[in-house]
Amino acid sequence: MSLLFPDPDAPPSVQETFASPKVKLVQADLSQPSLGLLPDDFAAVAETAAAVVHCAADRSFFETYEALQAVNVNSVKELARFALLAGGAPIHFVSSGAVAEYDGAAPPTDGTDGYVASKWAAETFLRKVAPLGLRAYLHRPLPLPGITGKDTTSTTDGTTATGEEDWSAAARAVLEELVSITRQIGTRPDFSAIDGHVDVAPVERIVDDMAASIISSTAGDLGGDAVQVVRHVAQQRLPVEEFARLINEEEALRLLPTMDPLVWFGEAKRAGFGQFMTAQQLVISSLEGKLVTRR
16 A cells, blocks of 8 residues: 655654555655656556545635645546556545535635635546546545434434433543543643534544445446445534533643644644544634634
């Protein structure tokens, strides 16, 4: 397996994670033609590929489409070419559930909703080139279905969470994990100007579901559409205000230095947070007004 990685010297955490003779780290740049590889190297890596998994992105949720296009859209075009060089290897693209809002339509052209617009453009491109012999699997992480009152909420493992009390207990367990990580990394998110929620599902289950899809896609011609949407539904919703309340209950945590919330969640992932963020709806307040960021 070849892992395309942007840095010439992968950090120790990456080296340890992929310390296997079956994994080869390849320095690449998703924003460049041929992923920054020499033509011969590009073709050589493609020759050994049975499947292409694209889960990298510029997740600058406040940026315009134009600012994100090189990494989030052009890279998909290059990887589609890569997959065709690999004899039509299936390409698995991690998209955004918010793209569904633009099914049958198009996102704004004024640069707003840039992150979602970039994912929409990438999906649209894959649909257009599929007739050339490309099989594309669009993995859409999705928000949690309705959770209010005594409704029964379906989870992605086939079970159900009935009633608000059951859901709250499970969500609190995830929030407690975040509190523990806060102690571990010694910083806390800056809650002063942010509200909203983040939806999550266990990383292990997302990985298992994706692995099953990838293995199935390499089993030969399975028929069906050349482009398939694979949905990964959230299992819990984490309100920002509840996380902030838990942090503020402990003086030692309340006095920790703060960090931009989106950057902090990146640190939490590196510290071992066991949940995958499938969706978010965050409202950032400033003197200029309110800005909504979502995925």
